[in-house]
Amino acid sequence: MDVDALYQRHRDALLVFLVRRTADTEVALDLWAETFAQAVASSRRYRGTTDAEAAGWLYGIAKRQLAQYYRRGHAEQRALTKLGLERPPASDALLREVEQRAALADLRRDLAEALGALSEPIRDAVQLRIVDELPYADVARSLRISEPAARARVSRGLAALADFLDPIAIREATAT
Template identity: 35%
Template structure:
């Protein structure tokens, strides 16, 4: 990926990146957030952040989607921190970001389609955060171990160990609930 922010011709490349991966990024966020307005905002933030940080992309560390998932995880973490702080400061969040009715309906369909993914994430909630992150990226988001490692900024060997532990831990949790 070329440096989009400094190369005017690279805007076409960014457009292609957006079109190729917007649905995957939307699904990634819809599995983790159930509000269509927030999902739409975060998808936009991911691609703005990708535009701003396009110079950090390294193809040898993983594909574009793995990189975008890493960006999305950072955006999601920042959003959760912001929401937690806001909830502490106010009893009720007022105002709503508006979407057109058709956009809202499409976003609700995507969120509904990802309900199984949200249930799986809830089952994984008891796992340590580092193990859960690798498992989510590999099992739910369909990244390779190498791509998950790149998205998390860890070594492949570390990712493999965490994935093994997460699968073993999830197996124990699932046995306990059956």
Template identity: 35%
Template sequence: MISEDRFRRIYTANFDPLLAYAIRRVEQPEDAADVVAETFLVVWRRRRDVPPDDEVRLWLYGVARRVLANHHRGGARRERLGDRLRQRLRAVAPADPGTEVPRRLVLRSALARLGELDREVLMLTFWEGLEPREIAAVLGLSAPTARARLSRARRRLRELVGHDLGPPGHELDVMTGRPTKEGR
């Protein structure tokens, strides 16, 4: 096991060469600093395994190499996750949000004119994707009552907006209704 004093000497003598080693192997200099910090953390944890002074630098390069491998694997995982998230966002987001603004404004105005319970039933249906039985559980109603309230709320919204939003349970973004002739 190495003493704290020996660890400091190893750190001082090898920090710069390990940093240069890492900088040449990562895309961002900040990542190189993280690799070196993680390398010395491993050294501290494995201080019983630190070889004699004449072998320590090569051992440190081996540790740094494994830390770099972990770093690159983590980067690849983050990139795959980012790709999946970007795909999901593209599937959810409209192609041109600007074209939706007039419809959204009309629909927001119509929703604001509805009663609180009607608005909540519609939002739970369209935004949260809940079915009437699930809405009943959320609002503390019976399933038949929730279905009736949803039907009435849809009818009231159609009267305000001027068109049908689709069949019950249809997953439609409530904010993309057609504007009335007055709203055009």
């Protein structure tokens, strides 16, 4: 596998993918760097033969990085460390360029609109759990509801946000 060619073909789109899922350019750059470092570190084990398979493999690595980030609250850096690499600090100009390329301002506007469309009880539960990062027990206590009810409200809210934002993602994917 030619990891350099894979990097050249997918670096920009993968970075936009990560920025739009984290809404934090610095975190996205960390995840992006770790994704490519893991691709380099595991490229000998890769068995695909087409660009589509390579892209799927690369995005699979990126999705695992995202999942770990959401679980742990920070970007992994094991592969970067193992390879003796580090991501250079990003300049303000680079951060602005990446955010513009990812249409982050539009995403934030769309997300605010989607949150505004939620009922107040569901919006409050999503705010406490996702934005304020409170455990479900604290969300329940704050809203004076049971923990299962808090989980249900958050789940319904996230599903509604996904339904609202999905057409936007589909529209963006087909516009390029």
